[in-house]
Amino acid sequence: MAVYTQVSAEALAAFLSRYDVGDLVSAKGIAEGVENSNYLVDTTRDRFILTLYEKRVAAGDLPFFMALLDHLAGKGLPVPPAVKDRDDREIQQLEGRPACLIRFLPGVSLSQPTPAQALAAGCALGGVHAAVADFEPTRANSMGIAQWRPLLERCGRDMDAIRTGLFDRVAAALDAVERDWPRDLPVGAIHADLFPDNVLMLGDEVTGLIDFYFACTDIRAYDVAVMHTSWTFNARGLNPSAGVGAALLDGYDRSFGLSAAERAALPVLARGACIRFLLSRAWDWLNTPADALVMRKDPLAYLARLDWYVANERAFA
Ligand SMILES: Nc1ncnc2c1ncn2[C@@H]1O[C@H](COP(=O)(O)OP(=O)(O)O)[C@@H](O)[C@H]1O
Numbered sequence: 001m002a003v004y005t006q007v008s009a010e011a012l013a014a015f016l017s018r019y020d021v022g023d024l025v026s027a028k029g030i031a032e033g034v035e036n037s038n039y040l041v042d043t044t045r046d047r048f049i050l051t052l053y054e055k056r057v058a059a060g061d062l063p064f065f066m067a068l069l070d071h072l073a074g075k076g077l078p079v080p081p082a083v084k085d086r087d088d089r090e091i092q093q094l095e096g097r098p099a100c101l102i103r104f105l106p107g108v109s110l111s112q113p114t115p116a117q118a119l120a121a122g123c124a125l126g127g128v129h130a131a132v133a134d135f136e137p138t139r140a141n142s143m144g145i146a147q148w149r150p151l152l153e154r155c156g157r158d159m160d161a162i163r164t165g166l167f168d169r170v171a172a173a174l175d176a177v178e179r180d181w182p183r184d185l186p187v188g189a190i191h192a193d194l195f196p197d198n199v200l201m202l203g204d205e206v207t208g209l210i211d212f213y214f215a216c217t218d219i220r221a222y223d224v225a226v227m228h229t230s231w232t233f234n235a236r237g238l239n240p241s242a243g244v245g246a247a248l249l250d251g252y253d254r255s256f257g258l259s260a261a262e263r264a265a266l267p268v269l270a271r272g273a274c275i276r277f278l279l280s281r282a283w284d285w286l287n288t289p290a291d292a293l294v295m296r297k298d299p300l301a302y303l304a305r306l307d308w309y310v311a312n313e314r315a316f317a
């Protein structure tokens, strides 16, 4: 359940009165999501997502995220911009949290994407990378390779309570990833978390790309690798679908282009992505009480993926 901050009816009505969006009809907490509090808000005119940014999103990063959403929506991509109030402001305060009113987009997120859907999603990522060619703001990746070792050290040997020997296995995998990490691939604004639950679809059509709150400036092909790790396997990190993996890359290649150097780097980028999500999940696993309202995601599902990429170095050839 991702509603950490309760919003009173009075506070919400006062918040909405700053906008030209009609009057409040209903507001319901959204169970999906991990990082922020989200409400589905209906007014007499339209439907919106109200997001209150919780502790993982730094308020100082919000202008970058909002500028990126505006930029992509302005280029006609299915990305939801924040609504501006009468004073032209997108970022507000509500119940003591930074908050934005976001356009609602139709569609559902998939749990078992087909190759046709993966092709469309890969195409959509290519569309994002093309659209940010003239996007100037930058943001360092706060969950990038430079942060993985400090995060591993912070998790420490407590990781072995999740799986015996986990700390040493991740440390060894990280040694290899740090050694082989590409230094000269093209960089740009990337989503960095384009899992199936952050892509809304109707049939084989992408209707929404959401949750840009890890977006940053980093290696473009790393975004492709993150997608590959999250779209190709089942929830336990098993049974990779070769058709889905190939279709993702094909879609991206058709819409934006994947160079030979980028393709050659995908194995190490994918192992890096596995370490990144394994570590953030392990940290949450070790630091979230089992009875908390937040759903803890399984770090071992990313260990299984890491093992698969180590055993299948030629998966992208
Ligand atoms: N613009 C939007 N249009 C429609 N649904 C949305 C939109 N933004 C978020 N949602 C819904 O809210 C859920 C949680 O949003 P998300 O941004 O993934 O949260 P979190 O940042 O907490 O992970 C999504 O799974 C989706 O169902």
Ligand SMILES: N[C@@H](CCOP(=O)(O)O)C(=O)O
Pocket: 033, 034, 035, 193, 195, 197, 198, 211, 277, 280, 281, 297
């Ligand atoms: N995609 C990450 C967690 C981030 O959650 P999101 O709901 O903001 O995408 C993972 O699965 O570990």
